[in-house]
Amino acid sequence: MPDANEPKNRKENSSSLLDVLSLPLLNEKMHAFSKMVNVIAEAIFIVNGDGVIEVINPLAAKFFGAPQEALIGQKWFQFLNERYREQYEYLFINWHKTSGLPLNHGPKEVLINRHDNTWLEADLSVSCLPTSLTAPTPLFVGVMHNLTKHKSEYSELRRLASTDHLTGLANRYNLEKALQKSWLDCVNTEQAISLILIDVDYFKLFNDQFGHVNGDKCLQKIARTIEQCLPSNDSLAARYGGEEFAVILPRLRSVSAELVAKDIQHQINTLSFSDLGLPSSFRVSVSQGIATELGGQFRTSEALICASDTALYRAKSDGRNRISISP
Numbered sequence: 001m002p003d004a005n006e007p008k009n010r011k012e013n014s015s016s017l018l019d020v021l022s023l024p025l026l027n028e029k030m031h032a033f034s035k036m037v038n039v040i041a042e043a044i045f046i047v048n049g050d051g052v053i054e055v056i057n058p059l060a061a062k063f064f065g066a067p068q069e070a071l072i073g074q075k076w077f078q079f080l081n082e083r084y085r086e087q088y089e090y091l092f093i094n095w096h097k098t099s100g101l102p103l104n105h106g107p108k109e110v111l112i113n114r115h116d117n118t119w120l121e122a123d124l125s126v127s128c129l130p131t132s133l134t135a136p137t138p139l140f141v142g143v144m145h146n147l148t149k150h151k152s153e154y155s156e157l158r159r160l161a162s163t164d165h166l167t168g169l170a171n172r173y174n175l176e177k178a179l180q181k182s183w184l185d186c187v188n189t190e191q192a193i194s195l196i197l198i199d200v201d202y203f204k205l206f207n208d209q210f211g212h213v214n215g216d217k218c219l220q221k222i223a224r225t226i227e228q229c230l231p232s233n234d235s236l237a238a239r240y241g242g243e244e245f246a247v248i249l250p251r252l253r254s255v256s257a258e259l260v261a262k263d264i265q266h267q268i269n270t271l272s273f274s275d276l277g278l279p280s281s282f283r284v285s286v287s288q289g290i291a292t293e294l295g296g297q298f299r300t301s302e303a304l305i306c307a308s309d310t311a312l313y314r315a316k317s318d319g320r321n322r323i324s325i326s327p
């Protein structure tokens with residue numbers, strides 16, 4: 001084992017982990033600490049004041065996507081996505097300027113550009129090691145956690161929380177949030193906003209005749225059809241509840257909203273259910289109520305929903321398969 005205090009060329013020392021552990025900066029205590037780091041089930045690396053990696057354990061090396069030996073002697077900043085690299089370089093530059101003050105940073109989210117050109121989302125903390133351990137040369141320990149799995153689970157949970165499970169459309173919660181946002185966007189810019197409420201006609205009869213499972217499939221087909229009739233990316237189709245749907249149409253006056261409703265009516269009237277084993281001549285219809293805000297007619301988005309609902313009620317009582325527009 002080489003003398004830990006004897007200065008050596010880093011490249012010569014980086015051929016194996018044992019060499020790494022005997023870098024000149026590592027005194028006896030550090031030597032023991034480095035051994036410990038190597039067996040901890042967390043991604044840990046140790047860098048000097050210039051950000052050069054002195055010690056890296058197997059898990060951290062895996063995060064950077066290269067063998068431990070290849071990483072020793074490299075500046076760890078280079079593995080950070082450029083969005084974060086400057087921030088950490090500055091952190092170390094500032095630390096040099098205020099030398100002596102302990103540096104503790106994070107945990108913060110970073111994006112690691114791995115050696116094999118893939119990337120990894122992680123949270124990272126950088127802390128000064130106690131000088132009693134590292135004197136005379138300050139060293140810093142970086143601890144990382146892989147966030148990739150958590151992030152994809154989080155976005156899946158977010159998707160589930162805002163989606164109606166049966167139809168895949170936005171759920172009621174999502175509808176209310178989206179309506180609130182579109183309402184503010186349109187009202188603040190003095191543009192129109194329309195809302196269509198859509199209710200399947202005689203759907204209890206459908207369930208009674210063809211069963212609940214077919215009823216579910218019918219709702220799925222209707223949902224897909226409504227979605228296909230959306231006129232723009234910022235319009236939204238949602239399941240309002242049961243056999244009722246809603247469509248938000250930002251920037252559309254009632255004349256244009258009526259055209260969308262007519263398209264929905266036509267597409268649903270011509271839907272075939274023979275794939276569900278129903279007679280090929282069987283058809284369904286929907287009733288629709290439209291309300292439009294332009295110029296301060298309604299005070300709130302809730303009032304717009306109420307007006308659409310009243311119009312829908314009228315479409316039902318006028319005989320169904322109709323479109324009614326709020327005055």
Ligand SMILES: Nc1nc2c(ncn2[C@@H]2O[C@H](COP(=O)(O)OP(=O)(O)OP(=O)(O)O)[C@@H](O)[C@H]2O)c(=O)[nH]1
Binds near residue numbers: 166200205211212243
């Ligand atoms: N299959 C299925 N049926 C549902 C679902 N949600 C609500 N329903 C049914 O939708 C039916 C709605 O019935 P009603 O409110 O009487 O309305 P309707 O029969 O469509 O009559 P009108 O709306 O007046 O034309 C009920 O039988 C509910 O059980 C669902 O998720 N799946």
